[in-house]
Amino acid sequence: MFTSIAAYSFVRIADPRALADAIATTAATHALLGSVLVAGEGLNLFLAGERTGIDGFLRWLRGDARFAAIEVKSSSSAQQPFAKLKVKVKREIIAFRREDASPLEGRAPTVAPEVLARWLQQGHDDAGRRVVMLDTRNREEVAYGTFAGALTLPIDNFTDLPDAVAVQRDRLADATVVSFCTGGIRCEKAALWMRAQGMDNVLQLDGGILGYFERVGGTGYEGRCFVFDERVALDPALAALADDAAAGTA
Secondary structure (H helix, E strand, O other), X not given: OEEEEEEEEEOOOOOHHHHHHHHHHHHHHOOOEEEEEEEOOEEEEEEEEOHXXXXXXXXXXXXXHHHOOOOEEEEEEOOOOOOOEEEEEOOOOOOOOOOOOOHHHOOOXXXXXXXXXXXXXXXXXXXXXXXXXXXXXXXXXXXXXXXXXXXXXXXXXXXXXXXXXXXXXXXXXXXXXXXXXXXXXXXXXXXXXXXXXXXXXXXXXXXXXXXXHHHHOXXXXXXXXXXXXXXXXXXXXXXXXXXXXXXXXX
């Protein structure tokens, strides 16, 4: 059985190349495969391997004061979901290319999974306002599942989101808007950008869909959550679609 982890942290990195090289060496030492992006704004990683290797890597990473409190989402699969280890230095750890969207300056307000599940069950937030779930992912991802009744956008890339949201702005004005994505990283930028445009009714789902699955299961969610590796998608119990297909239960 393989353990997969996903984690990100927005923190200033003075020397992204040095950090990338250190991560590549340490991940290889622990026999991990996956994808890691490093930029001046932080770190975004998806790694998989034996549990002991994952634990060893995380001990090393958290030994760096910049990542001591990094939050990690874990799941398991019968097969290694990555073919190789890729560690790259990029301009952004999630490309958005917009001003007024830097999580280094602070986060947009969040809603915890437990609170959101209650709102979805009661049909409104605690102030009585209707709740609109805003899916910030692309069409390919949405096709595998999303929150029931969510507003989805006709986008293929995250950089297309601002124009797509602008078309919906009037529709969202009287609601509490909860933006969400796979693990939370896209909403760190999307929610900040929307609030910078005057949409002060926008929150972000803390931990994204995977964090929601971990903490409350599938309340209000329909289908699976697409992931960018050989697991294909995860259900609310964090079981991999690829494992179900191999077992003949897809």
